[in-house]
Amino acid sequence: MRLNRTQWASVTAVVLALLFAGGAVTVASADRDEAPRTPTAESADAGFARDMAVHHQQAVEMSFIVRDRTRDEEVRRLAYDIANTQANQRGMMLGWLDMWGLPKVQSGVPPMTWMGMGGHGDETAGEDGELMPGMATRAEIDQLTRASGRAAEVLYLKLMTEHHKGGIHMAQGCVERCVPGVERDLAQGMVDAQESEIRLMADMLKQRGA
Numbered sequence: 001m002r003l004n005r006t007q008w009a010s011v012t013a014v015v016l017a018l019l020f021a022g023g024a025v026t027v028a029s030a031d032r033d034e035a036p037r038t039p040t041a042e043s044a045d046a047g048f049a050r051d052m053a054v055h056h057q058q059a060v061e062m063s064f065i066v067r068d069r070t071r072d073e074e075v076r077r078l079a080y081d082i083a084n085t086q087a088n089q090r091g092m093m094l095g096w097l098d099m100w101g102l103p104k105v106q107s108g109v110p111p112m113t114w115m116g117m118g119g120h121g122d123e124t125a126g127e128d129g130e131l132m133p134g135m136a137t138r139a140e141i142d143q144l145t146r147a148s149g150r151a152a153e154v155l156y157l158k159l160m161t162e163h164h165k166g167g168i169h170m171a172q173g174c175v176e177r178c179v180p181g182v183e184r185d186l187a188q189g190m191v192d193a194q195e196s197e198i199r200l201m202a203d204m205l206k207q208r209g210a
Helices: 005-034 044-067 073-100 138-146 149-177 182-207
Strands: none
Touching: 044 073, 044 138, 044 149, 044 182, 073 149, 073 182, 138 149, 149 182
């Protein structure tokens, strides 16, 4: 059957429409494939967010304690910066867990399991619970609360240096294991910032003869 010009135009329009629709479906499918997956409760993304939120909370606690135990402006300024930064980061990580519909606490799963380090450390008994790398014991927190002046400054700087070292270890774990995106970028930012603060605190300890 021969088609006239009008019929050919109609057929061509239909073919083009089908090709366009097929291309749209392909693009939509590709978009779905590339869409970020929601992390599972056992993923490195979720584990890092949960554990680092707890880790950060102790840094905020220690920073507020030392601000009340010394009048040294340099230490008070550092403590304020650490408390403000880590409180904001903690809020971001807890917000991600909410967005993913995941619990902020995973019962029965030791900290650091996402790094293959479940049950980390030897300081896991009593009121201190399961401490993560660099975290101070309750006895050390109590000691900081009782100290004042230069003694409080030196103790805070030492405790926070170890706290940062542990935090860097955890953040590097996320850089290596988390899905590329904002969380992994945040973890790398933590590594860079806390390494810088460790150098600053080393200088501050030297100035105080420690």
